[in-house]
Amino acid sequence: MERYDIAIIGTGPAGLEAAITAKIRGKKILLLGNADLSTKVEKAHAIDNYLGLPHIAGEDLAAAYQKHLDSMGIEITQDRITAVYAMGDYFALQGAGTPESGMTAYEASAVILATGVVAGKTLPGEEQYLGRGVSYCATCDAALYRGKTAVVIGYGSREEAEAEFLSEVADKVYYVPVYQDEVKLNERIEVVRRKPVGISELKTEQGRKMGVLFEGEEAPSLLADGVFVLREAVSPGQLVPGLETDGSHVVTDRSMACSLPGCFACGDITGTPYQYIKSAGEGNVAALSAAAYLDLKRREQA
16 A cells, blocks of 8 residues: 555645645645535635735635645545554554545555544544444445444535435435535435434344434434444544544644654644634644654664
8 A cells, every 4th residue: 555654634724734835845745635625714704814815705715725736736635534543653544435435545654633623522422332333434334234224413515425325225324414504315315304412322122223312302212223423524532543632622742743653733623723824834833843753763764
């Protein structure tokens, strides 16, 4: 498998600046995330504190980002990374891939986390049953639910593609959208527009089931063999096992280094203030630090 120098997860200001800086430093990079860049930036009405670009509209700033990437030949690998494992001398990254490709895998000598902050808290029971009835990747685990019933809790319209794929394998799929946009799914999928507030394990006459509790209920009303919780970003503690976190944020030093050697973080994931220019600055520092880390390792091994 091809091994990159630096894998950068996230295509907001932090991740893009990290990619640009790492490319300038001559590193072989893998930029992973949304090919449409940051919807948060694009939807901003006007940004007044971005140095050199006064009162710039979000869509214009996003266009400038894309132009900069294109000028440097930096491409985005569109994938949602669901797990990052420290393997000693390198990191193994697991991606959701696409329904056509299935689960994907990558390797890199260093990793920069620029995934932003996960919107909202995890659901009660979500982390407790992760890997035991709860999953973050339908394309990865769909085969386990062949002929069974599954619930997909989607936090954005992009997650509908995974629900569609799952419906080709599972006997029954329920889709719970945690957003207001129109849902466009095939008729085999039943859409449940209620607010999920928890996940639990239940024993029924049919055996062990996972239950989804909705707001206003005292007991779960939706039962299934498995529950898929699909967000644009996974909480950092779940994304990278062993990583030191503080709530929904990653703990770093001033060089943007994390608790795991070779892992760096930048942008909103490191904490407030949630500002575009702060994120870009941290992306620059993270890339410089990652490059220095790799250069030091190379000298020590020479």
